[in-house]
Amino acid sequence: DAAGLRSVLRDLHGAGYGRYKTLTGDWSFDGFDLEVQRVQPDPYAPASRCEVRVHPGTAGLPEQLRSTPVRARAVAGFLVRAAEHRLRDSGLRVDAGRQQVLDRSSCQLLPGGGVRLRLGIDLPGRGRSIDGRAAERALCDRVPDVVEAALRYATAEQDRLREFVESVEDTDALREELAARDLVAFVADGAxxxxxxxxxxxxxxGAVPFRSPESMRVSVTLPNRGEVTGMGIGEGITLVVGGGFHGKSTLLRALENGVYDHVPGDGRELVVSREDTVKVRAEDGRRVHRVDVSPFVSHLPTGADTADFSTDNASGSTSQAAAIVESVEAGAGVLLVDEDTAATNLMIRDARMQALVAKESEPLTPFLDLIRPLSRSRGVSTVLVMGGSGDYMDVADRVLMMDSYQAREVTDRARALAATPTGRSREAEEFPPVRARIPAPSSIEGQRPKVRARGTDALTLGESTVELRAVEQLVDPSQVTGIGLALVTCVRSGLLDGTRTVAEVLDGFGQRVAERGVAGVDERYAGDFAVPRRFELAAALNRLRTLRVAA
Ligand code: ADP
Ligand code: MG
Known part of the structure; x- marks a missing residue:
């Protein structure tokens, strides 16, 4: 028990650092249990890991605050932030995250009303010997203190907790409302x-707050805040134009992040996009494995089969084509594209270029001619930032202009301009169904490859590194760890077994998480991770240098 832990640490004072491992196991405190899960072998190794399980009676969370999965995630998001604040300068660390309220392993509400908090601690040493007094202060004083001050409803800042939960719940309700209104995104007035x-x-x-153009203004009634107004972006093709530096990319980035719930005060609490929204971009140098990029690319000079296209070093245009096809394969319903990160030759091909370079000598069909078929036949909407070419006015369902950070709808003027033909001819009529690929379990090498996140830029999985810098909707390193663990779990659980398609594996993974929460990602991993979205999981799978596809 707690007194026992104290006396053990006193006895260990000055002993060899390796003796710390005798702490491993459960210690019961007043109102909670402390489990020492993994002890570092020396002071320079990665931090040791502990888990605090606060008993339901001590946590005292009202039933109503944990009655839905969204509320439970929000409560955990609040508690973990309070714990992080309380643990500042204590040598103990929790993974609280920043602006997004993600489902993460560091803090979970347990069935029955308990709270689980996972901590990292650099067990204190003096050279190679144990500093038992410092360890005692951390484990026997600071841990009970954080439970008392941050993890109990009775002592919590209850108004702020309620506000946090209600805000997240509103965000979630707003996102749920999009599909019913044929919208792909919503940006609230004042965001x-x-x-x-x-x-x-x-x-x-000092930023200019968002104000919706009247023509696109919609009003939504939320469960907690009541009525809010803002800009509703409809399905189909939305073109965002405007001069350089007028706020186009900033708007698009907010939509990319609109798949996540943000903490109160973030400014994006009521900026939401559908959960099947995927940002795509060019990423030269990436690997592409057996993707049908033939809608975009035909007859390459190398003679490669573009319906079954592989490369270890994709060009800007082929990488973006692959990203679009892979996103659709994974189930994307909305694509976001920014001219700043797109390959120009995949985006446009104007009348003069059509006249100068015969179609036969141009392998690329521009997105311009596929964006409409993608929407009409495949049901995939696009929000596209394009200030550099007017050709997209021909295909846009609506045109939004950013002008000194203010949004204005200019669809009518764009229509009038589009009435004058450019002389350009259309290069595609259809976007054929995307071929479903079946990944092989041997794509993940080793039984339990070591998972490590390098920020949000890369994942190391055993011997291989997956570049994720261009996967722009990753916002937290813990998501990257979650992706690595999820990939391994997909193979170990038999989901990724060489008979299921990518979409089926992702569906199965989603179901696992719906049933088991963070344990659906990994059951044994003692470190911190967050539940990844299916699209980033797919993005990592697609970028694995070891990916093999059976069919
Ligand atoms: P664009 O893509 O149109 O060239 P950006 O979205 O990159 O423009 O924005 C240019 C700059 O303006 C960025 O530094 C951004 O932070 C700033 N900015 C964007 N929106 C606002 C706003 N609402 N208020 C103040 N500054 C803004
Ligand atoms: Mg820009």
Missing amino acids: VLPRRSGVDERPLP
Whole structure:
């Protein structure tokens, strides 16, 4: 028990560091249990891991705060942030995340009303010997303190907790409402879209708040906030135009993040996009394995079969074509594309270029001619930022102009301009169904390859590294760890068994998580991870240098 742990640590004071491993196991405290799960072998190794399980009676969370999965995730998101705050400068660390409220292993509400918190601790040493006094302060004083001050409803800041939960619940309800209204996204009036910098995701101070154009304004009644108004972006093809630096990419980035719920005060609490929204971009140098890119690419000079296309070093255009096809294969219903990160030759081919370079000598069919078939026959909407070419006015269902950070609808003017023909001829009429690929279990090498995230830029899985820099909807390193664990789990659980298609594997994984929560991702891993979305899981699978496809 707690007194026992104290005396053990006193006895260990000054002993060899390796003796710390005798702490492994359960210690029962007043109101909670502490499990020491993994002890580092030396002071320089990755932190040791513990789990705190607060008893239901001590946690005291009202039933109503944990009555739905969304509320439970929000409560956990609040508690873990409170714990992180309380543990500052304690040598104990929790994975609280930042602006997004993700389902993460670091904090979970348990069935019955308990709370589980997972901690990392650098067990204190003096050189190679145990500093038992410092360890005692951390484990026997700071841990009970964080339980008392951060993980109990009785002592929590209950108003802030309620506000947090209601905000997340509203975000979620708003996102659920999109499909019923044939919308792909919603940006509330008053939302703050720009961030401080590329490495600081907090809201930009002094930003111009969002205001919806009247023609696109919709009003939605939310369970907690009541009625809110904002811009509804409909299904089909939405073109975002405007001068450079006027806020186009900022709007699109907010839509990319709209698949996540944001903490109160973020500015994007009421900026949502459908959960099947996927940002696609060019990514030269990536691997592409057996993807049918033939809608976009035909007769390559190398003679390669573009209906079954593989390369270890894709060009900008083929990488983007592959990203689009792979996203549709994984079940995307909405694509987001920004001219800043797109391959120009995949996006446009104007009348003059059509006249100069015969179709026979141009392998590429531009997205311009496929965006409509993709929407009409495959039901995939697109929101596209394109300030550099007017040709997309021919195919857009609506055109939005960003002008000094203000959105204006300019569909009518764009229609009038599009009435004058450009002389360009259409290069495609159809977007054929995407061929479903069947990944082989041997794509994941080794029984339990070591999973490690390098920020949100890369995943190492055993011997191989998966580049994820261009997978832009990854927002948290713990998602990357979650992807690595999920890939291994898909194979070990027999989901990825060489008979199921990519979409079937993703469906199966989604079902596992729906049934078991974070344990559906991994049951034994003691470190921190977050539940990944199916699209980022697919993106990682597709970028594995060892991916093999059976059919
Ligand atoms: P574009 O894609 O149209 O060239 P960006 O979206 O990249 O423009 O925005 C240009 C700059 O303006 C960025 O530094 C961004 O942070 C800033 N910005 C965007 N929206 C706002 C806003 N609503 N208020 C203040 N600054 C903004
Ligand atoms: Mg831009």
